[in-house]
Amino acid sequence: MLRTHTCGELTTKNINQKVTLCGWVQKSRDLGGMTFIDMRDRYGITQLVFDMETSKQLCEEARKLGREYVICATGSVEERSNKNLKIPTGEIEIIVEKLEVLNAAKLPPFTIEDNTDGGEELRMKFRYLDLRRNINKDNLLLRHKMSIEARNYLNSQQFIEIETPVLIKSTPEGARDFVVPSRMNPEKFYALPQSPQTFKQLLMIAGYDRYFQIVKCFRDEDLRADRQPEFTQIDCEMSFVTQDDILHTFEGLTKHLFKTILNVEISDFPRISYDDAMKYYGSDKPDIRFDMKFVELNQLAKNRGFNVFDQAELIVGICAKSCADYSRKQLDKLTDFVRKPQIGAKGLVYVKCNEDGSFKSSVDKFYTQEDLKLWADEFKAEPGDLLLILAGEKDANRKALSVLRLEMAEQLELKDKNTYRPLWVVDFPLLEWNEESQRYHAMHHPFTSPKEEDISKLESDPGSVRANAYDLVINGVEIGGGSVRIHNKELQNTMFKTLGFSDEDAQDQFGFLMNAFEYGAPPHAGIAFGFDRWTALFGGSESIRDYIAFPKNNMGKDVMIDSPSLISEVQLEELGLKIVKENS
């Protein structure tokens, strides 16, 4: 090795040792007769000292070093007079006797500091420099540790990791596939997997019992802020289990990761039905670190002459603790907030529960103090609280109130970064109606099993059929989801029919799976976790991009390597393809 130690390990225990370190020049300071250099590597920072008096030439060389030069320094470890107790190596320094420049460096286009001066685009173009910053290094280390811990836990539970193919077959169900033309099979294409779904089911049919894989998946979607065309899943499947078994098993994984990565003990995994999640939180991924459950007022508030409420499908609100002192301005701001087009409420009704027991509301004209008292009781509101109420179409109203609930939690500082509250959302609808295609789509995917007791409604009332499907939500973030699968051919056939597949299409696209069901398919169920998102949650960030070494931008571009890019005519010819120009 070119070094004897890293820049993160020398302490007073090493005093008087002769050492050699390699790393990057983080910064240098000339103090008259002395030059100090902070040398950085992956493990930390160590201070190098050059003395003009005792070694003039070395000191002069050191003064020529620019930021981010790669150097190798040999010297002896000495105790610092001016200690820095914030870093593990802050009690020592190296009196350099030999200095070698391993590589020079141009001045980087932004500072390699936690608070860098580089904008996102610049940092993405020079991602290899951005990745030198501690914050990114910590993120990638966290990701590595999580993958090691997840694998070892699942291995300890008899799960085996099996690699499924990346070059598979395109199926129109679900999101859009990326496709790969096959040179050896003209006119034909592979597709990149959106998930290893069918393969993991085939592995269950093959008897593998407990499968997992930490695996790249691909979706050619128009990218929203926090989506990536390639992303990573912890993909799992089990045989001979019920939904309860799956939930328990993966509560185990969740506890293990919380304990080993964050040193947090998690014991409680409450469950809520999809219907209740929508009713009480207006969301299928409620953040339950704080309360503010929805309270519906249709019974109490209708038929008093307030037109808006009378015509509303749903009147529903939340109780914001101790906010009765909100000013006119603050309330107007909240009203503006819910009226934003992306939230879409028409207005906001408030009721202040004053400390003296009286009420003050924006609808005082229509409701008496007694009416408002009944509302407050319904909310279990106390003097000092503020009721915020929306009215309108049920689904839209719930969605809007859900956003307002999160906004109030933000204002009230209820989203404690160090509190983690997992929640299973269960009993999802099996299907959702799609206006565009005028047919039902699978809410999870077409292999999800309906609840036994709802199967009879598959033809008569498909929309009301509930699925054996579940999501793991932590602090309002959907970390994973899965379902008990269909494992019999007839039911799978019915499902494809309900989804509008013709027999031919079903056979063409999923024939291999339906055939496989005939050769002894065990009952099975599974789950997949969004590994990028779980890492981001543990890292305390909302952006998955910060936890991916080389992410793509919103146009699916890697601006560092300039990809995607044109390919040669020869390549196109070999593939038997021609580009259709947009304006031809």
Place this chain on the structure above:
Amino acid sequence: MLRTHTCGELTTKNINQKVTLCGWVQKSRDLGGMTFIDMRDRYGITQLVFDMETSKQLCEEARKLGREYVICATGSVEERSNKNLKIPTGEIEIIVEKLEVLNAAKLPPFTIEDNTDGGEELRMKFRYLDLRRNINKDNLLLRHKMSIEARNYLNSQQFIEIETPVLIKSTPEGARDFVVPSRMNPEKFYALPQSPQTFKQLLMIAGYDRYFQIVKCFRDEDLRADRQPEFTQIDCEMSFVTQDDILHTFEGLTKHLFKTILNVEISDFPRISYDDAMKYYGSDKPDIRFDMKFVELNQLAKNRGFNVFDQAELIVGICAKSCADYSRKQLDKLTDFVRKPQIGAKGLVYVKCNEDGSFKSSVDKFYTQEDLKLWADEFKAEPGDLLLILAGEKDANRKALSVLRLEMAEQLELKDKNTYRPLWVVDFPLLEWNEESQRYHAMHHPFTSPKEEDISKLESDPGSVRANAYDLVINGVEIGGGSVRIHNKELQNTMFKTLGFSDEDAQDQFGFLMNAFEYGAPPHAGIAFGFDRWTALFGGSESIRDYIAFPKNNMGKDVMIDSPSLISEVQLEELGLKIVKENS
């Protein structure tokens, strides 16, 4: 869980326990009043017993079960009278009290046995049934264990696993890329990585120091027998190291895997230069479990009037121990063997070293007993040995003799399956001349560094420049390879020029890497192991396909899912592509 135990764990310790097992019907036997069923799962086989006398109905149900039915059986564990000590559960059986058919099964198209009656094509089409066979299950379990052990070892050595992108940029150097059209960026394509080479180098520049990844890679090659379009590498890179450091580090990984997976201690990792490997074994991946080194005879055998030898560039042979008693017929067979077109020798000269000290050869006409004695001494041959000698053009001759050496090892049973002899082949040539393109190609890849002392010959005599490149060979199989990389822009530029890149092409394809070299690139080096092949070696097989859950055939097809396949017109339109029909 639907079961209390697996089919692999019950022993006499569990006698009298009430248990529930789930699994597949492996076979059933009706013995008059009793029916026995072998029930199989991933963990083993357990015998179920049904008694016509005590439970007639159950027994009749059991008699209706076909092979591969999925069942759930509850009963009590009892000691067998007729024990099978070959399997861990062979001392007990389950007296069944309750039987549930979880799923019926059609008769599988081949038997689910170690020695199946199914041909390869049929087994590939029904791969999910093929994977039920023990042999395949053991292969996938081996692969899983190796990946867990490799990861944990590298983690313990401070390597961190970092995922690099799958959607990258096409570069014409090396093998052909698979490409992926980008819908969001019309006319542009991603490429799938042949290896994460440039990304791992960028991670070194980013300061990550010790990187690894077990990662899928892709090559659109015409597939030879044992290649796959997608394959898996253990990909590694380190900074601040010399070639020696890399070799030592990965000897550590190799030892760890041998110890933990095969319980084999490996201590010796000899090194041989590429030149010596070619000279003494005619191969850059010599099998050194046995000796039979090449001996060159140009000095001793030329100019005695034997035209074939006189005109040959190289006369070279091996000594086959104790084969002097080979019959005329055996020798003719060897001659036919080396004359096969794919081996290409013109003929084979033999010298028998008789037990009485005399010699008998196919060239007795030209050489005296004294001549042949000198040859035998050169080979260090003993009475009873057989010399086998080829003559002709140097490279072709060495190649042919290399094949003969392996054939003789086979005949002499020298390829001991339980002996493992690793070998580093080092000092590869940097470049190799390509007749077709009339230019030098990189033997490893364009980022491999030349030996310091050879850099001056890069322009004058490129073919003689040696690289800091190394391969790990075990028992004649290339398990991995790598190199010390170039880490400075000027040298990388020179390298691209030597490879015939124009400045524009180099900038266009690798500009981001060359720019990165200017911002403080550390000295770095790396290696990549063929994970499929390493697993096959440990499994005792030569076919990587047996160690891949869902492999593709020689046409790159997955016959189970019927991929690649046609895609819809809509998909093509969205991608702005048109298929050029072959005959238009």
